[in-house]
Structure formats: structure tokens, C-alpha cells
Amino acid sequence: MPIEFIRERNFEVNGLTLTAKEWGRSGSIPVIALHGWLDNAATYDRMLPFMENLHVIALDLAGHGRSSHRSMDSSYDIWIDIGEVIAVADQMGWERFALLGHSRGAVISGLIAGTFPDRITQVALIDGYVPRPHDADSAVKQVKQAIRESKRFGGSSPTYFSDFDRAIQARVNGFVPLQLEAATLLASRGVVEGPKGYYWANDQRLKAASFVKFSKEHLEGFFTAILARVLLIQAENSPFSPDRQQSEFFGWVPHMQIKKMPGSHHLHLEDEAEQVAKTIQEFFV
Numbered sequence: 001m002p003i004e005f006i007r008e009r010n011f012e013v014n015g016l017t018l019t020a021k022e023w024g025r026s027g028s029i030p031v032i033a034l035h036g037w038l039d040n041a042a043t044y045d046r047m048l049p050f051m052e053n054l055h056v057i058a059l060d061l062a063g064h065g066r067s068s069h070r071s072m073d074s075s076y077d078i079w080i081d082i083g084e085v086i087a088v089a090d091q092m093g094w095e096r097f098a099l100l101g102h103s104r105g106a107v108i109s110g111l112i113a114g115t116f117p118d119r120i121t122q123v124a125l126i127d128g129y130v131p132r133p134h135d136a137d138s139a140v141k142q143v144k145q146a147i148r149e150s151k152r153f154g155g156s157s158p159t160y161f162s163d164f165d166r167a168i169q170a171r172v173n174g175f176v177p178l179q180l181e182a183a184t185l186l187a188s189r190g191v192v193e194g195p196k197g198y199y200w201a202n203d204q205r206l207k208a209a210s211f212v213k214f215s216k217e218h219l220e221g222f223f224t225a226i227l228a229r230v231l232l233i234q235a236e237n238s239p240f241s242p243d244r245q246q247s248e249f250f251g252w253v254p255h256m257q258i259k260k261m262p263g264s265h266h267l268h269l270e271d272e273a274e275q276v277a278k279t280i281q282e283f284f285v
Helices: 080-092 104-115 136-154 164-172 180-190 216-224 244-252 273-284
Strands: 005-013 016-023 029-034 054-059 097-102 120-126 191-194 197-200 229-235 256-261
Touching: 005 080, 016 080, 029 080, 029 104, 054 080, 080 104, 097 104, 104 120, 104 216, 104 229, 120 273, 164 180, 164 191, 164 197, 180 191, 216 244, 229 273, 256 273
Parallel strands: 029 054, 029 097, 097 120, 120 229, 229 256
Antiparallel strands: 005 016, 016 054, 191 197
């Protein structure tokens, strides 16, 4: 029987409220689902109804969707999310669980699986795998850029739109184009109305450069530590297809399957949602 949306959930983690959509019932396969950059938990709304025997917590990561924004003395470096996701699993009482991640959420999933390999049973990655590594001699430039951009975006306002439909259209025509239905689903959770109009509620500081970028050696340490089976779905028309360097990293995870599927970067939220769901369902079960 297909899983259904059950309720909204709130998790209190390190002074933040992380919001989530809960799908399925207790006693099924536990899964934490992580969305991509500037998306939210609604990214899985089209594919989850095609899946069965799962108990899914689809998170709004910090600064996204309905979750809290981090304090001004914090940042959105990707490694901070690792502990926050583990804290959510602890509050659910899940000692072992599977991960489902898209794009930035896929990268976070891989880092979690390497940091806590004894807790992760399976990892399904949608069009995302390893972040591009940086050499140590780029650290000074990286920190300087992060400080400047954090200040700039920390003091900036979001773009306001005169109506809800214009906010949706901005995502349809964004840097990663989306089908209208996909953008509408994300907007249903991510767009709010304020005194100046409608706007996407993501923290503007998410657009700032990270303070720390992992080196190839750092990333190899994370990904070679993974014990779980891993499925990587690559979208055939993705603007983020791995280059030759990243393809070399696939050997770091000995239990990884790679499957190319038709569609673009958000294939799980667009016309290919059912096929993506069935592929991941077979992998999880």
C-alpha cells in the first residue's frame, strides 16, 4: 500500500527548530530524506506516494523551508548539517536508518554515511555525490570570500514578488529550470507573504561561500568509510553531471550502484518521479 503524508513535525536541535513532513508509519523502513540547495521538504511530494513500506522524515534543512535560520555567528558549512540530521534520528529513536538525498542533500547524506557508518543501512542519492575538492592553498582565499559574502548576504533582503505566481515563475526560470508543477510544490512550502509581497523564505546567507572546503584527502576519508549500500541516480540532462575527476571518486564506495535515468536535475520532482520512486523502492527493499 502506498505511503501517505501523515503530519508536520518539529525537531528542536541546538537552538533551532527543524521542520519536516512525516510520511508512512512506524514499523516500516526508517528513512531521513534531505533536499537540495534552496529547496525544501516538498521536493519529495511527487515521488513518495509511489513508494511503500517506508517511514520517512523529509526534513527542511536549517535555513530552508519552514526551519529556523542559523544565528548570525553561525554559517551554512555543509558539515554542520551532519550533527543536526543525527539529532533528528535520535529524537525519532532510530539507531539505524536509511538516507535519501538530492543534490546538496545527497552530498550531506554521503558525509553522514561516512561519519556514522554503523548507523546507516542504505543511501539513495539523486543527482549528487561528492562536492568538488579544494586544495589546501585555496583556504585563505576561501575564508576571505566567505567572510565578505556572509556580511553581504546577511544584510540583504530577499527578492519580493507582487503575487504568488510570480514567485513560482522565478523558480521555473531559475539557474536550474523547473517544470511548473515542481516549482509550485516547492513554493507551497517555501514562499511566504510579507508586508512587501511574496518571497522565498530561505536564509539569504545560504548563497554565501562556505568557510571550509574539504580537500580530496578529506573527502576520501569520508567516502571510503561508508559501509552501507549506495545507489546513485544520475540525471541524463543534469547541468551537474560529474566530470572525469569526480568519476574517479566512484571507486571510493565499494558497494555503490550507479544508474543513469532520463530527466534533469530535479527528475524526482518532475515527470520522471514515478520511475525514480520505483528504482529507489527496489533498492531500499
